[in-house]
Amino acid sequence: MMKCHRLAGLSLLALAMAGCSGENAKEVDLVIRGNQIITGAEDSDTPQKGVLVVDDGIILYAGAELPDEYDPQREVDAGDDIVAPGFIDAHTHACDDFGADNSNLNYLTQGVTTVFCGNDGGGPTAIEDTLAGYEQTGLGSNVALFVGHGTVRRAVMGEEDRAPTPDELIRMEKLVSDGMKEGALGLSTGLYYAPGAFAKTDEVIALSRVAAAYGGVYDSHIRDEASYGDGLIASIEEVIDIGKGADIPVHIAHIKALGTDVWGKSADIVAMVEKARQQGVDITADQYPWKASGTSVGGALSPRWVLAGGEEEYHARLRDPAQLPRIKREMTDNLRRRGGAASLLITDPKRPELRGKTLADIAKERGTPPVETAINIILTGNARVASFNMDEADMERFAQQPWVMTSSDGSTGHPRKFATFPKKYRDWVARKPVLTLGEFVHRSSGLTAQWFGLTDRGTLEQGKAADIVIFNPETYAPQATYLEPKKLSTGVDWLVVNGRLAIDEGEPADLKAGQGLRKSVRGENDGEVPS
Structure with missing residues (x-):
């Protein structure tokens, strides 16, 4: 497609003045013009005015002005938006x-x-x-x-x-x-x-x-x-x-x-x-x-050793009267590290009865200590929390x-x-x-x-x-x-x-433009497991 095709309604004089130098221009998918382009390189700190030419998923050109050799199907004028x-x-x-x-x-x-x-x-x-x-x-x-x-x-x-x-x-x-x-x-x-x-x-x-x-x-x-x-x-x-x-x-x-x-x-x-x-x-x-970090009540407070063996064994330990005193002591210290019961906000949409409340709020409502309240929450399905820490x-x-x-x-x-x-x-x-x-x-x-x-x-x-x-x-x-x-x-x-x-x-717009990215670097052993 020639760049001059859009000049068809102009006079011959106007055509001559326009130059029509793009008879062999390459049709490209997209041109982006912007006043504030940041390239993403380590030394790119000051926004620059310029043009990006995109075709077939690749940046063909990045510079100050659009060369005549390109004929875009679509142009985006970014104005003073940040282009990055x-x-x-x-x-x-x-x-x-x-x-x-x-x-x-x-x-x-x-x-x-x-x-x-x-x-x-x-x-x-x-x-x-x-x-x-x-x-x-x-x-x-x-x-x-x-x-x-x-x-x-x-x-x-x-x-x-x-x-x-x-x-x-x-x-x-x-x-x-x-x-x-x-x-x-x-x-x-x-x-x-x-x-x-x-x-x-x-x-x-x-x-x-x-x-x-x-x-x-x-x-x-x-x-x-x-x-x-x-x-x-x-x-x-x-x-x-x-x-x-x-x-x-x-x-x-x-x-x-x-x-x-x-x-x-x-x-x-x-x-x-x-x-x-x-x-x-x-x-x-x-x-x-x-x-706030994001975790669960169990993830925030349970000692690591309690988690061994999967959920069934984990829950059995939480119910075991012989192990419970140690678990409660360690959970109490973990709760202190997190900033206390008021620092754990339940955000889990799967627990609507708890969502929007802190562990302190729930403990007060139930009349049980925060650690006992946390153990009950864990045993009844756990819950996601925002932990302000x-x-x-x-x-x-x-x-x-x-x-x-x-x-x-x-x-x-x-x-x-x-x-x-x-x-x-x-x-x-x-x-x-x-x-x-x-x-x-x-x-x-x-x-x-x-x-x-x-x-x-x-x-x-x-x-x-x-x-x-x-x-x-x-x-x-x-x-x-x-x-x-x-x-x-x-x-x-x-x-x-x-x-x-x-x-x-x-x-x-096009919500299916992504790709799976596969890193292609290989080691000297060409795929053999190192000894």
Whole structure:
């Protein structure tokens, strides 16, 4: 199609003046013009005026002016909206919601074009089958997966609280190897949760070596973000030890100092990470900008040893008069660490009789002590909670580190699932200058893509995948709250996923533009499990 076809109604003189130099112009899908383009690169801090040319899912051109050689089927004038790479959420539970509808609209309306799933040790071992199933149904966003240590351990050892035998370790290594061959990002662990909590460091190092052999990373929900057992500082040290022992890049999931016992420890942790980086450990972290974490009553308060063996044995211990005194003592201390019964807000839509009340409220209504109330809630189905346990100074210190990315850790009943990226922008860029606009964009896109090995996206550069968010800096804001956690965020006027408009002038459009992303890096052993 010639560029001059739109000049058909003009006079010959006008045609001559127009130049008609595009007789051989290439027809392209989309051109985006904007006054505030942030590329997502580390050094892209000042918005620039320019043009992006998109075709067949790729950015063909990024520059100051539109060359005559391109003839767009669609043009978007972003005006003074921010034009940035689509955001990449490094830690989600989005895939738990997949089924008949995988549109992921709650992430798209935040400007997120790629989500990582399989965090906290829960990732599948059948990576290719899982991604293929998602793609067959259709995906609103791109999805990348981790192999989950908890899934691997459970498949081989069940919920056993012991070290693996040599044969069991070999079988676990094989499962990790298979997942990496099929394109997993790396190995994820949930060392706070059963059965991951039952693994010793040497087991995790052995499995991490397998992921490292394929160019993968190690992503960890650390053993203790507070002072439950190992302690926050020791748990960070373990991540560093795994990085050294397995020679693998390591990542701390949703970094935080959880609970009054460890408030202020962020400075120590930053110093530890900086020292490890200077020693050659490639270590990063992600963070969400919410003072409340999301967990369950049982997850917040139950001692780890009580969880061994699965739900039936777990509940039996809670009912056992011989064990109950010890359990109550430990739960009482855990409740103190969390900030007390008033700090736990029930948000679970499956427990409408409790939703919107704190554990303190429910205990008062029932006339029972908070720990007894919590045990009853656990035995009658448990409940999701927002646990208000973080200090703002710690949060801001972590946010300012150049190695800390953005993540939601989105979970049922918590607004972070619908509103994390706009909240971070609103709180720490627009309202308070904790981050510059360029830092916010880079740590929500380019840094994440680069570190996790998604080399084909994350920045607005020629040849990169066309994942692009265009948001209004005045209206880009969270709408979800702790009691209304499912309200969609506002302010994303256009969103491009793999070159297709998923949001068009603020309205959902093509909600099946996502892809399963498979990491293609391979190790020197060409697929053999390392010895």
